[in-house]
Amino acid sequence: MKRLIKIPLYIIAAVVFGLISGHITFTLLSHSKTVTVPELRGKNMIEAGALLRKHGLYIRLEGEDFDSQIPQGNIMWQQYPAGSTVKEGREIGVMISKGPKIRYVPDVVGQTLETAEQILKEKGIRLNKVIFVSHATIPTNIVIAQRPEPHEKGAETFSVIVSAGNREQ
DSSP: OHHHHHHHHHHHHHHHHHHHHHHHHHHHHHTOOEEEOOOOTTOBHHHHHHHHHHTTOEEEEEEEEOOSSSOTTBEEEESSOTTOEEETTOEEEEEEEOOOSOSBOOOOTTSBHHHHHHHHHHHTOEEEEEEEEOOSSSOTTBEEEEESOTTSBOOSEEEEEEEOOOTTO
């Protein structure tokens, strides 16, 4: 009979011990220090890693993507926005810029507008602005100027000035 009483008491004691241990562990882990996430956008990986370590955080590379505004090799996105608070010791994911998608733009000056559009389309460049101007000597529908300039580092957008011909005739 005593043996039948001892077994449930041992089981109850083990469950109570487990619950108390779990509660103490959870309490200790949940009271870790919170820190403010610094601004990482525009910094390189070395600068960002050093800055995060000062705050008790770590850096984790999430990937790379094209960005015409952020120079190649610099951070363009961070997992937690600057100013938010996280637990100390957490990893902050970042995305690195590959720079602009279009490295250098082709020269379309002197081409017809249709030919210029085809050349740009093949390079993955979107023609977003076409301005027509009168010109005394350049025939109608010929590209006079472009922005960005030929062989200049480019963006995903492109603008051209096209001759509307001589309107004074």
